[in-house]
Amino acid sequence: MSTLLLYRDAAxxxxxxxxxxxKSYRMQFVGQIVSVFLGLALFYFLSHLVSVTKFGSxxxxxxxxxxxxxxxxxxxxxxTVATGLQSELVAGTFERVLxxxxxxxxxxxxxxIFPFFGACISALITLLIAVLxxxxxxxxxxxxxxxxxxxxxxxxxxxxxxxxxxxAVIFKQVIGGAGLMLTGIALVSGLYFPIALLPGWLKxxxxxxxxxxxxxxLRHTLVQTPLTHSTFLDLAKIVGFVLVFLPLSVLxxxxxxxxxxxxxxxxxx
Amino acid sequence: xxxxxxxxxxxxPEARAGxxxxxxxxxxxxxxxxxxxxxxxxxxxVWGSKPGNRVIDGLELxxxxxxxxxxxxxxxxxxxxxxRVLAGLIGPTEGNVHMFxxxxxxxxxxxxxRLSFLPATSTGLHARLTVRxxxxxxxxxxxxxxxxxxxxxxxxxxxFSLLELAEHRVDRxxxxxxxxxxxxxxxxxxxxxxxxxxPRNSLDGEGAAMLVAAVHEVVGRGGAVLWCSPLGESLGMxxxxxxxxxxxxxxxx
Numbered sequence: 001m002s003t004l005l006l007y008r009d010a011a012x013x014x015x016x017x018x019x020x021x022x023k024s025y026r027m028q029f030v031g032q033i034v035s036v037f038l039g040l041a042l043f044y045f046l047s048h049l050v051s052v053t054k055f056g057s058x059x060x061x062x063x064x065x066x067x068x069x070x071x072x073x074x075x076x077x078x079x080t081v082a083t084g085l086q087s088e089l090v091a092g093t094f095e096r097v098l099x100x101x102x103x104x105x106x107x108x109x110x111x112x113i114f115p116f117f118g119a120c121i122s123a124l125i126t127l128l129i130a131v132l133x134x135x136x137x138x139x140x141x142x143x144x145x146x147x148x149x150x151x152x153x154x155x156x157x158x159x160x161x162x163x164x165x166x167x168a169v170i171f172k173q174v175i176g177g178a179g180l181m182l183t184g185i186a187l188v189s190g191l192y193f194p195i196a197l198l199p200g201w202l203k204x205x206x207x208x209x210x211x212x213x214x215x216x217x218l219r220h221t222l223v224q225t226p227l228t229h230s231t232f233l234d235l236a237k238i239v240g241f242v243l244v245f246l247p248l249s250v251l252x253x254x255x256x257x258x259x260x261x262x263x264x265x266x267x268x269x
Numbered sequence: 270x271x272x273x274x275x276x277x278x279x280x281x282p283e284a285r286a287g288x289x290x291x292x293x294x295x296x297x298x299x300x301x302x303x304x305x306x307x308x309x310x311x312x313x314x315v316w317g318s319k320p321g322n323r324v325i326d327g328l329e330l331x332x333x334x335x336x337x338x339x340x341x342x343x344x345x346x347x348x349x350x351x352x353r354v355l356a357g358l359i360g361p362t363e364g365n366v367h368m369f370x371x372x373x374x375x376x377x378x379x380x381x382x383r384l385s386f387l388p389a390t391s392t393g394l395h396a397r398l399t400v401r402x403x404x405x406x407x408x409x410x411x412x413x414x415x416x417x418x419x420x421x422x423x424x425x426x427x428x429f430s431l432l433e434l435a436e437h438r439v440d441r442x443x444x445x446x447x448x449x450x451x452x453x454x455x456x457x458x459x460x461x462x463x464x465x466x467x468p469r470n471s472l473d474g475e476g477a478a479m480l481v482a483a484v485h486e487v488v489g490r491g492g493a494v495l496w497c498s499p500l501g502e503s504l505g506m507x508x509x510x511x512x513x514x515x516x517x518x519x520x521x522x
Binding site: 005006009010012013014016017020021024025091092093095096097098099100101102103107258261262263264266267 | 314316350353356357358359360374377378379381382384385386388390392393394395396397398402405406407409410411412414415418438454
């Protein structure tokens, strides 16, 4: 049996494990759906309360925010790897992974598969609820183009998730940092309001990370929000980020594991 | 060491003779033979930067093929740290360890494919998985080939009498039953070297007998087993070598 197949089987083992654990908490899925519905309802009524001239109509602001909410969901899914890793350290199950031929880095990458699929399904459900219950208008002809954009964006977000996994390995601390990161991204990426409203010095942050172009392109393909930059420039930013930061974050994680093992602190929590 | 408690345990004379006749190789020039299950030389582990935190101090250990070795020691003497270093879980401050000529960091994948380590803690199980799923997961990350995996999972379930518990979630098992699952996870991939840290924890007589049978199976096919437990624990079984860890070094017992 080739090594590649052994790695694939091990990764599928982690996916099956995470799915089984998710299923075992029966109210988790229901809770997520209710949470999505409440989030959508909140912004639906907010969009009716405020009049934003930039968007032209209240429904356009609602469409703008729905895509921002989806982005946060996907981003959160990549961050859960770090909290999951910390839980495994506490439960002692990560020790098993470290003592397996599959290894810690491959296992951490595999631990991102289930949350990613979960976020994709959750994003679809969010869109469905928004369309069916809140009257969101989707531009179906360009909607399929959102899939490769979302995949590229996830690749870029994964780099951030892996950096937080490094933090779990070396500093044994994640949750506060991940929360801070998500809030910061929501602020500078225009997830809930256009970045044009930000002061100049904050706009710089909007332009040097992959979240702003990803959400802009997704909005453009799904709800026809006009682009502030060209499609090519936005895509180039995301691809560049994936090509540079994804391998770098994997290398950093590998290095963090080695440091933890050499120090002997790898299984501490 | 409580001699009275270990009176029934024996050390094979040929193994003890082997222990005394093997000269310690020179550090630096050491090249372990690929057929030696485990060889550790000058192994030192210091926690932090204080010299007083030297848990293992220039430890020398060789495990020969087809042998069962016992290492005892008082609580906190460094047995678990030693096992973690030997397993490649943590790195030594100085010295080196090889398993069948493999290095734990440079040859990590092959090293972990041939080794199994049972930690002393009662943790390490996914609470929400059933016993069968837990074993399947362990076999997968242990690189057990797909075509052999179902049979090996079933074999492990039978070997540790887990058939009735196979579809039970791990968090609904007793401590002794969980220890059987952990043992099944340890032996499932048919390792060539097994490191056991207090393996009798929570086991009843039947469970202990299953453990001994699994250990003898590894030794019988030419592997090696290192069994660590505190001084004074009655083991009631035959060891090829017995040693005690004191002040970071191993002494014959």
